[in-house]
Amino acid sequence: MSVPTPKAAATENLVEVKNLKKWFPIRGGILSRVVANVKAVNDVSFNVRKGEVLGLVGESGSGKTTVGRTILRLIEPTDGSIKFAGNDITRIPKSELRTYRRKMQIIFQDPFASLNPRMTVGDIIAEPLVIHNLEGSAQARTERVAELLQLVGLNPDHIRRYPHEFSGGQRQRIGIARALAVRPEFIVADEPVSALDVSIQAQVVNLLQDLKEQLGLTVLFIAHDLAVVEYISDRIAVMYLGKIMELTTSKNLYRSPKHPYTEALLSAIPMPDPTLKRERIVLQGDIPSPINPPSGCVFRTRCRYAIKECAETVPELREVAPGHFKACIRDDIL
Amino acid sequence: MDDKRLLEVKDLKVHFFTDDGVVKAVDGVSFHIDKGETLAVVGESGSGKSVTSLAIMRLIPNPPGRIVGGEILFRGKDGQVKDLAKQDEASMRKIRGNDIAMIFQEPMTSLNPVYTVGDQIAEAIVLHQGKSKKEALELSAEMLDLVGIPEPRKRLSNYPHQMSGGMRQRVMIAMALSCNPSLLIADEPTTALDVTIQAQILELMYKLQEEIGMSILFITHNLGVVAEMADRVVVMYAGRAVEEADVTPTFKRPKHPYTMGLLNSVPRLDLAAEHQQRLEAIPGNVPNPLRLPSGCAFHPRCKYFQAGRCDTDIPLLQDTGGGHMVRCVRWAEIQAEQGVTA
Numbered sequence: 001m002s003v004p005t006p007k008a009a010a011t012e013n014l015v016e017v018k019n020l021k022k023w024f025p026i027r028g029g030i031l032s033r034v035v036a037n038v039k040a041v042n043d044v045s046f047n048v049r050k051g052e053v054l055g056l057v058g059e060s061g062s063g064k065t066t067v068g069r070t071i072l073r074l075i076e077p078t079d080g081s082i083k084f085a086g087n088d089i090t091r092i093p094k095s096e097l098r099t100y101r102r103k104m105q106i107i108f109q110d111p112f113a114s115l116n117p118r119m120t121v122g123d124i125i126a127e128p129l130v131i132h133n134l135e136g137s138a139q140a141r142t143e144r145v146a147e148l149l150q151l152v153g154l155n156p157d158h159i160r161r162y163p164h165e166f167s168g169g170q171r172q173r174i175g176i177a178r179a180l181a182v183r184p185e186f187i188v189a190d191e192p193v194s195a196l197d198v199s200i201q202a203q204v205v206n207l208l209q210d211l212k213e214q215l216g217l218t219v220l221f222i223a224h225d226l227a228v229v230e231y232i233s234d235r236i237a238v239m240y241l242g243k244i245m246e247l248t249t250s251k252n253l254y255r256s257p258k259h260p261y262t263e264a265l266l267s268a269i270p271m272p273d274p275t276l277k278r279e280r281i282v283l284q285g286d287i288p289s290p291i292n293p294p295s296g297c298v299f300r301t302r303c304r305y306a307i308k309e310c311a312e313t314v315p316e317l318r319e320v321a322p323g324h325f326k327a328c329i330r331d332d333i334l
Numbered sequence: 335m336d337d338k339r340l341l342e343v344k345d346l347k348v349h350f351f352t353d354d355g356v357v358k359a360v361d362g363v364s365f366h367i368d369k370g371e372t373l374a375v376v377g378e379s380g381s382g383k384s385v386t387s388l389a390i391m392r393l394i395p396n397p398p399g400r401i402v403g404g405e406i407l408f409r410g411k412d413g414q415v416k417d418l419a420k421q422d423e424a425s426m427r428k429i430r431g432n433d434i435a436m437i438f439q440e441p442m443t444s445l446n447p448v449y450t451v452g453d454q455i456a457e458a459i460v461l462h463q464g465k466s467k468k469e470a471l472e473l474s475a476e477m478l479d480l481v482g483i484p485e486p487r488k489r490l491s492n493y494p495h496q497m498s499g500g501m502r503q504r505v506m507i508a509m510a511l512s513c514n515p516s517l518l519i520a521d522e523p524t525t526a527l528d529v530t531i532q533a534q535i536l537e538l539m540y541k542l543q544e545e546i547g548m549s550i551l552f553i554t555h556n557l558g559v560v561a562e563m564a565d566r567v568v569v570m571y572a573g574r575a576v577e578e579a580d581v582t583p584t585f586k587r588p589k590h591p592y593t594m595g596l597l598n599s600v601p602r603l604d605l606a607a608e609h610q611q612r613l614e615a616i617p618g619n620v621p622n623p624l625r626l627p628s629g630c631a632f633h634p635r636c637k638y639f640q641a642g643r644c645d646t647d648i649p650l651l652q653d654t655g656g657g658h659m660v661r662c663v664r665w666a667e668i669q670a671e672q673g674v675t676a
């Protein structure tokens with residue numbers, strides 16, 4: 001069987017994440033001892049290939065945002081390693097990190113909270129250039145900002161305006177321009193369109209796609225909306241309770257999901273077509289607490305295929321078809 | 335009012351008188367809901383969909399807001415038709431929660447954090463049905479059971495923070511349905527929930543409607559949810575209804591350029607796998623409600639815009655046949671252009 005491979009398959013990995021763990025300690029008692037850990041990310045490994053968009057989907061509490069922020073070392077990992085362009089950046093000191101920070105940028109979800117209301121758009125976009133000492137003169141920086149505004153589809157004449165003068169979609173464009181200012185190679189886009197209206201969402205998705213083509217960006221696209229992720233991504237990793245459940249190309253994921261969680265997630269999404277009659281798999285109950293996740297497979301408590309063995313061993317993320325990985329011990333289903 | 339009608343909104347106008355000027359949040363909206371029917375009102379932020387639902391409940395904050403025109407005819411449980419726009423606060427209080435109940439987007443902020451869920455559900459039952467506290471709590475447990483909360487009796491003494499988002503929305507639904515309302519207004523009830531939990535809540539609402547037979551006014555921006563839940567759809571843009579039709583024609587044969595644009599701009603999971611074509615976004619932004627464009631409010635974003643017509647005349651909502659209503663002066667030409675025969 002030939003598997004559709006992403007365009008960048010021949011090239012190397014830009015980001016390599018191995019056995020990544022992020023546990024947030026919960027302290028209690030008089031001595032503030034660690035009484036438990038929130039296992040937000042619990043042993044996650046994946047690679048982002050140069051030039052690809054890797055989608056990271058999951059529901060709230062799955063750990064997708066923590067993964068994104070840990071890769072950028074905005075949150076310090078508990079264990080595991082992160083390599084960027086072959087260099088291990090997991091433990092390097094902050095001073096050395098700055099070189100890498102220029103190459104890795106982030107776009108946030110909330111276009112209202114992520115822009116300083118007291119700075120002009122020009123200053124917001126120029127700030128990373130100042131921090132990283134790029135473009136030299138103030139004149140050159142202003143030119144670069146104007147160029148960036150144009151690039152994201154905003155009017156360069158608006159350089160002196162403040163964020164409140166822009167709509168949600170326009171603010172998200174400003175956030176994108178700021179991320180692109182330092183000419184990064186890798187972008188973490190953390191729910192970049194979830195706060196936007198439907199008609200505006202499409203504009204921003206199209207913009208991201210154009211920029212990716214134009215600038216040859218590598219993107220980790222984090223979102224809970226599988227339809228948007230599937231649309232923009234080359235490959236998708238599905239997360240649940242701190243672990244990757246399935247990882248494959250977008251097409252494979254939709255056409256032949258191999259993990260019961262992916263299957264349920266896909267069937268839960270309402271399709272904008274009233275004539276479509278589908279069998280809906282309604283998962284029972286809520287996501288268990290990440291403080292005390294179920295033994296073995298973390299999904300087994302809501303899985304309709306769960307058997308006794310599922311409680312015993314933690315399933316490895318293994319390759320079940322070329323380029324198609326799943327963390328499920330059962331091969332007799334799906 | 336027709337016998338099968340439960341609610342008829344006629345030319346409703348809700349304006350907000352702010353320091354910056356008058357915001358015509360709802361400006362001449364008409365629709366109806368039949369008994370047992372689900373009507374979805376779809377729109378983006380600022381379209382006036384939530385204000386419409388708040389006006390029906392007479393919950394518009396005054397000042398700055400006011401219902402400045404129109405009628406909201408509603409058939410009460412006693413069979414009498416009342417104009418809700420003209421009721422006083424005392425009679426509205428008898429209707430709210432009893433005849434019409436509402437559930438909101440954010441189940442955390444709409445529950446009182448200092449009362450147990452049992453107390454909160456029982457409150458409405460005591461108030462509207464004149465039952466004793468003990469009977470009301472008994473009924474509350476039955477309601478929790480109905481909405482699929484395990485160990486309902488034990489859960490009565492829980493506080494909202496002890497429950498997950500999905501559970502809290504179930505509690506809201508239990509509370510809303512505790513007095514057997516004939517109309518349930520659901521304002522983005524699943525927007526704050528994860529998709530697997532959303533699926534649970536939608537299934538629950540569907541099942542309860544079959545059992546109880548209430549009508550639902552479903553306010554949402556999610557077209558997938560509309561396709562799944564609605565019998566009929568009203569599409570709103572900038573305070574006006576621009577299209578109204580049964581659910582299938584709305585999705586299969588939309589006639590207003592805005593509805594077409596909305597449908598083209600959602601990524602389709604089922605289609606994306608087949609051909610990864612570009613999304614067709616609607617250009618521009620949702621207009622500022624203080625400075626609405628002249629003529630048709632959608633004209634600056636419309637690809638079928640024609641100068642001298644779309645920017646001068648405010649189009650009327652016309653019946654294009656079979657109850658499919660469209661507010662666009664060019665709808666027939668656009669249909670012809672697309673090669674669709676009416």
